[in-house]
Amino acid sequence: MYIDDFITGVEMAILEKDIKCKLKNFHSQVNNEKINMTDNELLDIDKEYCTYGDKVHSVPVPKIFRDCNGVYMYDSENIPYLDLEMWFASCNLGYKNARIRNAVVDQIDTLPQISSHFQYDYKILLSEKIAKANIKRFGEKGRVHFNVGGSQVIEDALKLVRNYTHKNRVFSFFGGFHGRTLGASCLTAGYRYRKSFGHFSDEAHFVPYPYCYRCPYGKHCDSCNYYCVQQLRREFEDNCSGLYDKSSNDCALGAFFVEPIQGSGGYIVPPKGYFKELKKVLDDFGVLFVDDEIQMGFYRTGKLWAIEHYDVKPDIITFGKSLTNGLNPLGGMWAKEELINPEVWPSGSTHSTFCNNPIGMRAGYEVMKVFEEADFEKEVNNKGKYFLDGLKSLEKKHKRIGTVDGLGLALRIECVTDDGYTPDPKLLNDILEEGLKGNLSYNGKKCGIILNKGSHYNNSITLVPAVTISYDEIDMAISLIDQLFTRLS
Numbered sequence: 001m002y003i004d005d006f007i008t009g010v011e012m013a014i015l016e017k018d019i020k021c022k023l024k025n026f027h028s029q030v031n032n033e034k035i036n037m038t039d040n041e042l043l044d045i046d047k048e049y050c051t052y053g054d055k056v057h058s059v060p061v062p063k064i065f066r067d068c069n070g071v072y073m074y075d076s077e078n079i080p081y082l083d084l085e086m087w088f089a090s091c092n093l094g095y096k097n098a099r100i101r102n103a104v105v106d107q108i109d110t111l112p113q114i115s116s117h118f119q120y121d122y123k124i125l126l127s128e129k130i131a132k133a134n135i136k137r138f139g140e141k142g143r144v145h146f147n148v149g150g151s152q153v154i155e156d157a158l159k160l161v162r163n164y165t166h167k168n169r170v171f172s173f174f175g176g177f178h179g180r181t182l183g184a185s186c187l188t189a190g191y192r193y194r195k196s197f198g199h200f201s202d203e204a205h206f207v208p209y210p211y212c213y214r215c216p217y218g219k220h221c222d223s224c225n226y227y228c229v230q231q232l233r234r235e236f237e238d239n240c241s242g243l244y245d246k247s248s249n250d251c252a253l254g255a256f257f258v259e260p261i262q263g264s265g266g267y268i269v270p271p272k273g274y275f276k277e278l279k280k281v282l283d284d285f286g287v288l289f290v291d292d293e294i295q296m297g298f299y300r301t302g303k304l305w306a307i308e309h310y311d312v313k314p315d316i317i318t319f320g321k322s323l324t325n326g327l328n329p330l331g332g333m334w335a336k337e338e339l340i341n342p343e344v345w346p347s348g349s350t351h352s353t354f355c356n357n358p359i360g361m362r363a364g365y366e367v368m369k370v371f372e373e374a375d376f377e378k379e380v381n382n383k384g385k386y387f388l389d390g391l392k393s394l395e396k397k398h399k400r401i402g403t404v405d406g407l408g409l410a411l412r413i414e415c416v417t418d419d420g421y422t423p424d425p426k427l428l429n430d431i432l433e434e435g436l437k438g439n440l441s442y443n444g445k446k447c448g449i450i451l452n453k454g455s456h457y458n459n460s461i462t463l464v465p466a467v468t469i470s471y472d473e474i475d476m477a478i479s480l481i482d483q484l485f486t487r488l489s
Contacts, residue, residue: 039064039076063436068095071466071473073450079438081448082476084463088452089263089295089410092322093370094466100325100366107362114358116351122361129368130319133304134334138313143340146332147355150294150320151179153331154257156350157290157318158183163349164339165288167254172204175211175265175456178257178292187257205243205253207232209262210270211456213403213414221271229277236285244285255288255316260306263295266455267412267462269405275310288315288339294331298322299371299467302381302408309407315339323364330360380467383474384408387465390478397482400427400489402459411463413481414455423457431461431484440483442476449480 035042042064056062065081067074071094073081086092093100107122114120127144134142145160147153161170170187172178178187185194187204194200208228212221219227235241236251244251260275262268282289291314296306300322307314316339320331339345384406391404391413402416402423415427431451438448454462465477 059433070094070096071469075438075448077438079446079448081436081438081450082473082480083450084465084477085450085452086464086466087326088321089300089464090321090326092298092300092467093325093367094468095326097325097468099370100327100363103366104327104359104363107359111358114356116353116356120358120361122358122365123356126361126365126368129365129372130332130334133368134317137304137308140313141337142334143337143345144332144334145340145345145350146330146361147350147352148357148360149329149331150318151181151184152352152355153294153318153320153333154179154184154187154292155181157257157316157333157335158187159350160316160333160335160339160345161255161288161290164344165254167252168202169253170204170290171253171256171287172206173209173259173262173265174206174216175209175262175268176206176257176259176292177264178259178294204257207256209265209268210274211262211265211268212271213268213405214456226271226274226277229274229281232278233281233284236281249286251285251287253287255290256282257290257292258307258314259292259296260310261296261301261407261410263462264454266414266460267406267410269407269410270310272310275307275312279312290314290316290318292318294318294320296410298367299376299380300408300410300464302377302384304371306407306410323367324360325363325367327363328357328360329354330357330364376467380408383467383469383471384411386471387411387463387474387477390474391481394478394482394485398485398489400424400485406463409463409465409467409469412454413461413463415459415461423455423459425458427488428453428455428459428461430488434484434488435480440480442479447476447480449477449484 043061046062064076065073066076071083073083075081111120130144131142134140145156147156162168172187172189174189176187176189178184180193186200186202189206208216210228217227236244239246242252279289289312291305291307293305297319298304300306301309303309305317316333316335318333323332324330387409388404388406388411391411395401395404399418399420400416402414402421404413406412415424415431416422417424432453435449435451438446440447440449452462452464454460
């Protein structure tokens with residue numbers, strides 16, 4: 001081999017510098033590209049080429065935003081909108097979080113792509129962080145499996161349950177929402193999510209959620225002795241119910257999929273002892289407890305997992321959304337060792353091309369590090385109490401607020417008619433639309449507010465601020481909500 005076959009160190013350095021310079025110029029050209037179109041011009045194109053099947057088109061004229069930062073979105077006029085939806089709780093650490101962004105950029109510059117046939121550092125280390133966090137919280141060894149989002153993770157959990165129990169059907173709650181894929185839709189109570197797509201043979205056995213403000217049994221929480229749980233126990237004990245065969249001690253259903261705080265159902269907070277009583281019934285009849293933390297996980301309620309508030313140990317936990325702070329679709333499930341060890345859950349049990357993507361794993365690892373390095377439990381609980389106290393003051397002021405409630409920074413306001421109790425979905429929709437007009441004011445400046453809705457009766461405002469929201473921003477939220485109820489009621 002001749003010396004001419006080699007590139008000298010100096011030549012290599014010059015070549016690398018030239019390549020980096022060209023890449024920098026290329027990225028600069030891409031980053032400097034501006035979309036110089038008005039909102040109306042974009043919406044005209046939208047009408048012609050975008051599907052109306054997504055939630056964007058649930059309103060006549062979709063809102064266009066151009067920028068975001070912290071807890072704010074900015075429209076074409078650069079008006080700030082205080083965001084109390086945070087992409088359906090996907091951005092618990094706020095928009096453009098510098099630390100998560102920098103980690104993702106570093107991963108893009110290092111190992112942005114790799115086949116899910118291969119292993120790499122941050123996937124292993126993120127699994128370790130989540131598994132060790134659960135050993136600390138529940139005293140249970142387990143393993144973590146990833147996929148590309150919440151619905152897909154629910155599908156994986158259904159497979160895990162079927163693999164272990166050999167049962168097709170499961171329990172779920174009225175008002176629950178677990179996703180829009182076919183399997184996840186079986187667990188989601190609302191018929192509207194399924195009606196266009198044929199018969200669902202594995203539809204869940206639905207049970208009333210402990211919605212104490214509007215108890216489906218007409219009971220009172222302080223005196224009912226968990227009547228709803230006792231009703232479920234009676235179903236198991238009834239030979240004609242079809243749930244349980246006493247002769248073989250065998251349940252027809254494999255698991256109960258639970259939202260510890262019901263999300264799309266309206267941010268309903270169950271009584272403190274409810275899940276402990278429910279778990280006793282499930283344990284007595286051999287039913288797995290699957291904890292869906294996709295919306296409530298990652299300190300939304302002041303705990304890493306919302307189920308920690310209820311002193312029960314889940315068999316499976318599903319999570320997603322804010323795992324990557326919204327920077328990459330990624331979700332996962334944790335399960336106890338006996339359910340997911342390699343002997344019972346071998347290679348290829350379930351798989352997706354992008355399930356182990358490096359960008360999502362790196363973002364998730366950094367998110368977990370952020371939560372480990374500060375006392376988010378204390379911080380979120382204090383902010384949540386402060387926010388809820390502000391909402392209670394509005395409840396006293398406005399008779400069209402039926403009730404307010406919350407846990408940590410998962411909060412709700414029920415809109416009602418003049419009688420103080422009957423649900424008022426029209427008022428709710430009017431408030432959401434008014435907030436998006438951008439003509440509210442705070443400290444003399446024009447602004448807007450982004451709110452979300454949920455509920456069994458389409459009358460609840462659900463508040464999902466970033467867990468990094470400041471006390472000043474909470475004061476702003478109370479002021480803007482006050483303005484909305486004053487205008488519209």
